[in-house]
Amino acid sequence: MPRWEDIVWRGLPFPKETFDRLQSVDPTQWRSEVIDHEQLFIDLHAHLPPEMIYERELLICRL
Numbered sequence: 225m226p227r228w229e230d231i232v233w234r235g236l237p238f239p240k241e242t243f244d245r246l247q248s249v250d251p252t253q254w255r256s257e258v259i260d261h262e263q264l265f266i267d268l269h270a271h272l273p274p275e276m277i278y279e280r281e282l283l284i285c286r287l
Contacts, residue, residue: 255287 228243258280265272265280 251287255284258284258287 225247228240261280265277269277
């Protein structure tokens with residue numbers, strides 16, 4: 225992910241505080257969002273590569 229300092233903001237009124245707020249992640253909300261996708265993963269399970277299911281489980285564990 226680029227940092228605010230990595231982007232040339234010349235001519236754009238985009239303060240660092242706004243960038244930081246937009247880049248922030250609430251782990252509790254993110255975990256809830258991922259868990260809410262459970263039914264979709266159940267419905268599509270037969271059509272998904274095993275790696276996708278595995279990566280989703282790893283994401284839940286990290287959160």
